[in-house]
Amino acid sequence: MSFVADSPTVMVVDDHPIWRDAVARDLADDGFEVVATADGVASARRRAAVVRPDVVLMDMHLPDGDGAAATVGVLEVSPSSRVLVLSASGEREDVLQAVKAGATGYLVKSASRTELADAVRATAQGRAVFTPSLAGLVLGEYRRIALGPKAGDSGPTLTxxxxxxxxxxxxxxxxxxxxxxxxxxxxxxxxxxxxxxxxxxxxxxxxxxxxxxxxxxxxxx
Missing domain, CATH: 1.10.10.10 (Winged helix-like DNA-binding domain superfamily/Winged helix DNA-binding domain)
Known part of the structure; x- marks a missing residue:
């Protein structure tokens, strides 16, 4: 088994210090190496470029943008990283934007500590992990993209x-x-x-x- 699978390095991105520190502490207690934390889009990109974490645990709502923009920025400077969203939001638009930006998985913050640890390990191994209630949504979107536009389909919908x-x-x-x-x-x-x-x-x-x-x-x- 590879080092990444055994003990992946993790960066935690969240703008709430108490939550961010608690998640980082739990991950460290579960054997992960937390190499950095960040509180926004700019800091996530900057720190990812330096530490190149195996997994980035990403919030969707940040003070200087959203998790999708942060995901794009992180993957630009650290292409080998994998992004796992951990967000309070389970809204369809947030989930699909995260996936389209390059996130490997998406968990809501109601996930247990054990579920989070398992999800981080799975993400490091390249597996897609989604909160069960969101898996069908993502699968349906992949299917729609794979089938291509249907007659009368005007393409992506802008707000x-x-x-x-x-x-x-x-x-x-x-x-x-x-x-x-x-x-x-x-x-x-x-x-x-x-x-x-x-x-x-x-x-x-x-x-x-x-x-x-x-x-x-x-x-x-």
Whole structure:
């Protein structure tokens, strides 16, 4: 059995210090080597680049973005890491965004200490682990992707705000200009843009603008 399977290194990402420290302590007591903790998207990416953990235990709601964005950032700087989401949210959108961002598994925070330890070991071994109530949801999404778009299927569904932001991007507005128009923060606009990138599987703003123009989103509704 490999070292990773026996005692994987773990990084815990959560913005609540008491919860984060308790989880890190429990994992250490169960024989895992907790090599780092982080409280947000930026710190998770920065620390993952240094410690390159086998498993990243990821919360979905962080002060400077979401767990999906943090997952993308971590995997960019540490491609060999595997991300296991541990979140209070079991919402469909959160689960699917995490999986599409590259997460290997998803547990809700009601999981027991034993279930968490088993899930971390399984994740380190490359197995997908999901809270039972979420497994069917993820399987259904994989099946939908594998079958491809059906007749009449318009493709990924953007929220009303994501569509609004995309329309302004297509007009050439910057994130700061869009934020001013919509009376939201610059960070909120960037989060919507990143979510749209993931949903539409686009790489940059040029492709995003092309998509918007092709779908008539550069014109007022």
């Amino acid at each position: 009303e705000r994501e569509t609004e932001v995309l329309r302004h991007v297509a007009k050439g507005l910057t994130a700061k200009q869009i934020a001013a128009k919509l009376s939201v923060s610059h960070r909120t606009v960037e989060n919507h843009v990143q979510a749209t990138f993931r949903k539409l599987q686009l790489a940059n703003r040029v492709e995003l603008t092309r998509y918007a123009i092709e779908h008539g989103l550069d014109k007022e509704p």
